[in-house]
Amino acid sequence: MSTSTVNIPPQFEIVDRPLDTQMTISMGPQHPSTHGVLRLELVLDGEMVVKATPDIGYLHTGMEKLFEYKKYQQGIVITDRMDYLNPLGNNLAYVMAVEKLLALEIPERAQTIRVLTCELQRIASHLVWLGTHALDIGAMTVFFYCFREREKILNLIEAASGGRLTPSYFRIGGLMMDLPAGFERRVKQFLDGFLKSVDEFHTLLTGNRIFQKRTQGVGVISAEDAIDWGLSGPCLRGSGVDLDIRRASPYTGYEKYDFEIPTESDGDVWARYIVRMREMNESHKIVTQALSRLKPGPVKADAPKVVLPDREAMKQHMDALIHHFLIVAEGFDVPAGEVYMPIEASKGELGVYVKSDGGPKPSRVHFRGPSFVNLSALPQMAEGAMIADIVAIIGSLDIVLGEIDR
Amino acid sequence: MTNGADNDRDLPRQTSTTSTKSSTPSPLVTALQRAHPDWIAEVREAYGEITVMVQREHIQVVCSQLKNSPEARFDFLADLCGVDRGPEEEPRFEVNYHLFSTTIHHRVRLKVLLSEDDLHVPTVTNVWRTANWHERETFDLFGIIFDGHPDLRRILLPDDWQGHALRKDFPLRGYEPYSLK
Numbered sequence: 001m002s003t004s005t006v007n008i009p010p011q012f013e014i015v016d017r018p019l020d021t022q023m024t025i026s027m028g029p030q031h032p033s034t035h036g037v038l039r040l041e042l043v044l045d046g047e048m049v050v051k052a053t054p055d056i057g058y059l060h061t062g063m064e065k066l067f068e069y070k071k072y073q074q075g076i077v078i079t080d081r082m083d084y085l086n087p088l089g090n091n092l093a094y095v096m097a098v099e100k101l102l103a104l105e106i107p108e109r110a111q112t113i114r115v116l117t118c119e120l121q122r123i124a125s126h127l128v129w130l131g132t133h134a135l136d137i138g139a140m141t142v143f144f145y146c147f148r149e150r151e152k153i154l155n156l157i158e159a160a161s162g163g164r165l166t167p168s169y170f171r172i173g174g175l176m177m178d179l180p181a182g183f184e185r186r187v188k189q190f191l192d193g194f195l196k197s198v199d200e201f202h203t204l205l206t207g208n209r210i211f212q213k214r215t216q217g218v219g220v221i222s223a224e225d226a227i228d229w230g231l232s233g234p235c236l237r238g239s240g241v242d243l244d245i246r247r248a249s250p251y252t253g254y255e256k257y258d259f260e261i262p263t264e265s266d267g268d269v270w271a272r273y274i275v276r277m278r279e280m281n282e283s284h285k286i287v288t289q290a291l292s293r294l295k296p297g298p299v300k301a302d303a304p305k306v307v308l309p310d311r312e313a314m315k316q317h318m319d320a321l322i323h324h325f326l327i328v329a330e331g332f333d334v335p336a337g338e339v340y341m342p343i344e345a346s347k348g349e350l351g352v353y354v355k356s357d358g359g360p361k362p363s364r365v366h367f368r369g370p371s372f373v374n375l376s377a378l379p380q381m382a383e384g385a386m387i388a389d390i391v392a393i394i395g396s397l398d399i400v401l402g403e404i405d406r
Numbered sequence: 407m408t409n410g411a412d413n414d415r416d417l418p419r420q421t422s423t424t425s426t427k428s429s430t431p432s433p434l435v436t437a438l439q440r441a442h443p444d445w446i447a448e449v450r451e452a453y454g455e456i457t458v459m460v461q462r463e464h465i466q467v468v469c470s471q472l473k474n475s476p477e478a479r480f481d482f483l484a485d486l487c488g489v490d491r492g493p494e495e496e497p498r499f500e501v502n503y504h505l506f507s508t509t510i511h512h513r514v515r516l517k518v519l520l521s522e523d524d525l526h527v528p529t530v531t532n533v534w535r536t537a538n539w540h541e542r543e544t545f546d547l548f549g550i551i552f553d554g555h556p557d558l559r560r561i562l563l564p565d566d567w568q569g570h571a572l573r574k575d576f577p578l579r580g581y582e583p584y585s586l587k
Contacts, residue, residue: 009559057562062578064547065571069578100453227481227508230536241508248511339453340504340515342484351485351504368485368504376539405562 021045029058033136033391036401038375044387052382052390054375059405067365071331072098073172075365080166082367083403085128088121088157089345091170094365096251097341097352098172101334102306109297110174111253116187116290117160117169119283123194124153125346125398126276126283133273133395134205137214142204149197152190159183173307174300184291191288198280206277215270219381219393222267229377232370233348234279235397238272240265245344256293257286269389269396276398306332331360347371347398369403432456434478435514438471457515462527465503465518469533472505472514480505480514483530486540488548492574497521499550503530520550529555547572 028039037058043051063082067075079090092114099106106114131146154164159180161167169176205211221231226239236243244261246254262278264271300307308327309320326332336358342351348370355364374397381393432451435458439446445464450457460468472480482505489500503516518527529552530537541552542561549570552558560567569576 009565057560057564060562062571065576065578068574228535230483230534243508249513337452338457338502338515339455340485340502340513342506342513349484353485353487353502353504355489363491364487364489366485366487368487372539373536376536 022050027390029055034394035132035399038394038399038401038404040378040390042387042390047387049382049385049387049390052379054378056375056401056404059401061406063406064365064367067362069361071360072334072362073327073331075362076170076172077166077168079367080163080168081402082369082406083125083345083347083350083371083400084165085400086121086125086346087165087167088118088169089125089343089350090367091168092118092252093341093343093345093350093352093367094354095170095172096343097339097354098334099301100339100341101337101354101356102172102303104173104301104303104306106174106252106301107298108253109178109295110299110301112290112293112295113160113175113179113299114170114252115254115257116287116294117157119286119290120153120156120187122283122346123280123287124150124157126280127153129276129346129395129398130201133392133398134211136391136395137211139205139208139211142201145197145200145204149194156183156186156190159186171300171307173303174298178299184294187287187291191284191291194284195281198277198284201277205273212270214389214392215273215396216266216268218269218389219385219396220266220268221377221381225380226267226377229380230373231348231377232373233344233346234272234275235348235374235377237261237263238275238396239267245342245349249342251341251343257289259283259286269392272396272398333358333360334362342368345370347400347403348374367403367406369406371397371399371401372404375399375404434472434475438468455513455515457517460516460518462518462520465516466528466530466533468516469503469505469530472516473533479507479509481534482506482508483534483536483540484513486530486537486544488544488550488572490548490572490574493522499525499548501527501544501550525550526553527551528553531555546570549573 022043022045024041024043026039027042028034029037039055041053041055042049063078066078075094076091079094080087082090127146127150131143134142157167158164160183161169161176221239223239223241226236226241240263242261242263247261259282262275264274304323309324313320314324334356336356338355340351340353342349350370351368353366354362357363382390385393435449435456439449445461445468447459447461472478483503484506485504487502489502491498497519499520501518505514505516520527527550529541539561541555542559544550545552545558546560546562547570563571
């Protein structure tokens, strides 16, 4: 190190390390296996990682600040851009937080459709994880199969909402609109073929000796450490902690569905892989049940001051037209207070903290992104691993930088 | 503390559709308040959530007490976030701790109030290691200093960033040279 006047942050300073054995390298932010713009500061002893320090913020766009300048209903589109692999989950957490403040009652059909589409989205999110995780480790074929299946889900979401990656399908008080005609048939068609695809993934990966060697016993974290580091979702369940918010504090009607919570006790990359693979089957189960629970009915709450009226009603009724104008032009007032709404997103606990001062815009919106917290445990898992294992560990954490940096 | 008056307003009741399975920890915190009246200023309940106003200097002991007591078992720090109530408010800043128990499945929110001229609060990284990044984020965006934090650096914004972006008096599009004006 030269002795220039540049102030070197203490974590980069080399202390007590013989120069001939250790070196510091920067991995990312353009590295393809960091799943976005994550940079890692790795201190290596040969090929062994002595210390890994994540450096984030490259994708920070000040979304939480933006919320304070937007009306409540305008915030929904911002949430799409956080965890862009699971946008419906973000929509759900945000609208449910605002609905909690407004004490809105959501109709049964809207809740069922929320569960149905969110579980489809969870499968789609897990498929991207599986494809890229396998690709990082060197198994390329899986990627194409995963994206083939994901394409079908994106088509379904597009049919329902009009958007593929940024659906913004949920509204405060219900849904944007009802499902299109023939949607149920298309979902059934997808479900019929999906379990076979999961078997294909298993054929490609689970029995593969190279994949097993690359993942078993790598990136181990114990249950106590996982809880202490705040891990959630499949990462926590991979360490043997039986915790799923859909079961622990059910929301939007999850208590009525019959599904299992897969757990594995080893806490390594392999355990997290198995948990997610089994979760796709469980989501398949939930979607099947949601389809059979779909009954005709309204998809918007009976709250004319919050929920936009139907187009037809606006042409017939003066008050509907006035409400429409007021909601669009001025927004609606939300009672003062604060709520924290946690849901089980595809990556773990997604918590939304909303604080209202009583106006049409929130005073503070904070997102507890599961990727943010899961990534903070990376130094613990990476210590002592090989440099090639870092790629496997990052893949198993299933991070999305849009959510970490917000 | 001047926060006693404004919590009596009519708050809408939580919708009854959500499950009532997990017990609320309110008897726990009221017992804690009774045992140590100097730790906890007030306990509020709204929207089915419990907010405990904790005196700043006792936040560490309240946290470890709630984490380790066999009835509470708040072993999981779900979230930690700052709030700016606006430059004219006193106290201006809040730090919220959202606690969760992985075994009993109940939640509680701890709240510490801070005035602008003394933005120091003890760290809770020695209670839960996950607080590390949350506290760094709160420091980065609000300028709240967590005393005893092992690595209190900016996390989302660049090291040379001036100001704290989530404060109410920070403009949405920032200052020069970063602003796009």
